[in-house]
Each structure stands twice: as C-alpha cells, then as structure tokens.
Amino acid sequence: RPPGPDSSLEPYVQTRIFKIIVIGDSNVGKTCLTFRFCGGTFPDKTEATIGVDFREKTVEIEGERIKVQVWDTAGQERFRKSMVEHYYRNVHAVVFVYDVTKMTSFTNLKMWIEECNGHAVPPLVPKVLVGNKCDLKDLIQVPSSMALKFADAHNMLLFETSAKDPKESQNVESIFMCLACRLKAQKSLLYRDVERRPGRAHRLELTRDANGKSACPC
Numbered sequence: 001r002p003p004g005p006d007s008s009l010e011p012y013v014q015t016r017i018f019k020i021i022v023i024g025d026s027n028v029g030k031t032c033l034t035f036r037f038c039g040g041t042f043p044d045k046t047e048a049t050i051g052v053d054f055r056e057k058t059v060e061i062e063g064e065r066i067k068v069q070v071w072d073t074a075g076q077e078r079f080r081k082s083m084v085e086h087y088y089r090n091v092h093a094v095v096f097v098y099d100v101t102k103m104t105s106f107t108n109l110k111m112w113i114e115e116c117n118g119h120a121v122p123p124l125v126p127k128v129l130v131g132n133k134c135d136l137k138d139l140i141q142v143p144s145s146m147a148l149k150f151a152d153a154h155n156m157l158l159f160e161t162s163a164k165d166p167k168e169s170q171n172v173e174s175i176f177m178c179l180a181c182r183l184k185a186q187k188s189l190l191y192r193d194v195e196r197r198p199g200r201a202h203r204l205e206l207t208r209d210a211n212g213k214s215a216c217p218c
C-alpha cells in the first residue's frame with residue numbers, strides 16, 4: 001500500500017544530544033572516568049588533557065536513543081583558559097570530580113562551582129559530585145560524611161567511584177545514566193528542540209508519551 005497521509009503521524013525519531021561537562025582539578029581522574037563510561041576500560045596511561053577531549057556514547061532510555069556527549073575538560077589552568085567559554089556554552093549537565101585521596105581537590109570544588117556559576121549556567125542544569133579513586137582505601141583523606149554534607153549544601157547527588165576498579169564500573173555508568181534520565185525528563189530540552197525545528201515537537205512528544213513509565217536507575 002502506498003504511504004497515505006497517515007504516514008506523517010508516525011513518531012518522528014531523532015537522536016537527542018546531551019552535552020555533559022566533567023570539571024575538577026588536574027589528576028583527579030576525569031579522563032579515566034569518561035573513558036570508563038564511553039569505552040568501558042581504564043586507560044593504561046593518560047596525559048594531562050589539553051583543552052578538551054570529546055567522548056560519546058549512545059544510550060537508550062525508555063525506548064529513546066540518546067547521545068551522551070561527554071566533554072572531558074583540562075584541569076590545568078594553562079591548558080583550559082582559552083576554552084572555558086566553550087565548556088559552559090549550552091551545557092546540559094555538569095559533573096564535578098574530586099579525588100578522595102587528595103583533600104585539596106575537594107576544597108577546590110568551591111572554586112569550580114564559582115566558575116560554573118560565573119558562566120550563567122541555569123539553575124535547572126543538573127550538577128553532580130563525584131569522589132573518584134575509592135579503590136585506594138588506605139589513602140582516603142575525604143570522608144564520605146564530609147562529601148555528603150557538601151553535596152547536600154549544593155543540592156547535588158554524590159557518587160563515590162573508582163574509574164580503575166572494574167567492579168565499580170556500574171557506579172561510573174550510573175553517574176551519566178542518572179543525568180541522562182533527569183535530562184530526558186526535563187521539558188525544557190524538548191522546548192529547545194521545538195525552537196530549532198518548528199513542527200516536529202508534537203511528534204517528539206508522542207514518542208515520549210508512548211513510552212510510559214520511567215526506567216531511571218536513580
């Protein structure tokens with residue numbers, strides 16, 4: 001049967017892209033965490049990131065394919081200064097990382113949050129806190145209770161992870177999946193899509209409704 005007028009009502013499937021930036025001191029493990037999420041492995045050797053490295057992974061949430069675009073940023077000031085504006089432009093979510101074995105990487109979070117706030121990131125943009133290198137149990141300097149208090153005060157979820165330990169890979173996955181779920185649930189992104197592509201919003205909405213209940217892991 002040739003396609004009739006009804007074919008225009010078929011749900012329009014478009015892969016949405018969520019831009020998630022990973023921020024924090026140099027050496028806390030941002031590159032390793034993003035590698036673990038996007039590639040599934042722990043890199044043997046890393047160099048300090050210069051500017052930004054992009055990694056991405058397509059995930060499926062409630063039947064919708066979503067491209068999670070991870071921006072692995074540089075922690076060293078000299079490698080990031082010309083890039084900062086690009087990091088924060090149209091960002092959908094922010095991951096702040098510290099190293100549980102290095103107190104200064106935790107106390108510096110204040111500075112990273114200030115930088116983020118200084119770039120007019122809307123309050124609706126979800127932010128999470130990640131304490132990395134939990135496999136180094138004997139070297140822990142930042143107690144969970146302290147990190148939790150900080151996360152609460154800043155309205156963020158806390159994830160304690162290890163990019164290195166394969167047994168923790170599920171935890172690393174849940175950082176990004178949790179954010180992707182929250183973003184998917186946010187109507188504002190839908191409206192942003194509407195602005196860019198007039199006429200297609202209705203079909204996107206149909207896709208959402210058809211998928212029923214949330215499969216969010218958090």
Ligand SMILES: Nc1nc2c(ncn2[C@@H]2O[C@H](COP(=O)(O)OP(=O)(O)OP(=O)(O)O)[C@@H](O)[C@H]2O)c(=O)[nH]1
Pocket residue numbers: 024025026027028029030031032033044046047048049050073074075076132133134135136161162163164165
């Ligand atoms: N034990 C342990 N080491 C880790 C872990 N994650 C990263 N590392 C090590 O920490 C060092 C720094 O990791 P990177 O991922 O390059 O750090 P970064 O935050 O990207 O650093 P910049 O790019 O300079 O901002 C490397 O030697 C990693 O092997 C972890 O979960 N456990």
Ligand SMILES: [Mg+2]
Pocket residue numbers: 030031032047048049072073074075
């Ligand atoms: Mg790096």
